[in-house]
Amino acid sequence: MSPSFRAGARVGFRACLPVSVGLVPWALVTGLAMVGAGFSTVQAMGMSLIVFGATAQLGTLPLIVAGAPLWLIVATALVVNLRFLIFSAAMARPLAGGRPGLRWLCGYLLTDGVFATMLERLRTEPDPAWRLGAYLAPSLWCALVWQTSTLVGVLAAGSIPRNWSLEFMASIALLVLLVPMARMRPMLVSAATGGVLAVVLRGMPLKLGVMVAIVGGIAAGFAAEHWQEREAQR
Known part of the structure; x- marks a missing residue:
């Protein structure tokens, strides 16, 4: 070391x-x-x-x-x-x-x-x-x-x-992690998209709405990062 x-x-x-x-x-x-x-x-x-x-x-x-x-x-x-x-x-x-x-x-x-x-x-x-x-x-x-x-x-x-x-305290701990990551635009877009989709699709069987929300949030984050890079190159 x-x-x-x-x-x-x-x-x-x-x-x-x-x-x-x-x-x-x-x-x-x-x-x-x-x-x-x-x-x-x-x-x-x-x-x-x-x-x-x-x-x-x-x-x-x-x-x-x-x-x-x-x-x-x-x-x-x-x-x-x-x-x-x-x-x-x-x-x-x-x-x-x-x-x-x-x-x-x-x-x-x-x-x-x-x-x-x-x-x-x-x-x-x-x-x-x-x-x-x-x-x-x-x-x-x-x-x-x-x-x-x-x-x-x-x-x-x-x-x-x-x-x-304890479940409530665990959720608060996750929010503490989310806030600093959300300062970056792609992360904020990803979190917002995933959160909205999770709420809208909460009635899907076998918790599949959560899976769709995760995929949608990640896709939105990648799209936002790509758009941000294109804007920076202009």
């Missing part, structure tokens, strides 16, 4: 520490939901480690419980995680280079909070070692917080009072 890597790690960790607090209620809700769906502790933590995405986990759980076809479960998980295509494209240049294993690790650890908090700094910092440290340190920390809190939710599923309204 070079001095610049450690310096970036310190900056990234401090910047993302407040965001990581919001992961706790969201992870607790996810752990509780998996136990409520009939998962054992090993199954729940296995899913948490392999999928490592609350939206994919919570989006597929009702389908698993309902005995939906495997193709629909897989398609739902892929669709709700399509936003990571945008995140990965934005992070590709700041985190370019390095060994393949390290790039795989960076991809696995990619989360909404670190992306929203560190993207602009990573895109402007010239030192690649600094960028890597600023990304990996908070990403590893958020992964640790997530898995630990999920395990607590799984183990304490029968002890956490329902009147704690």
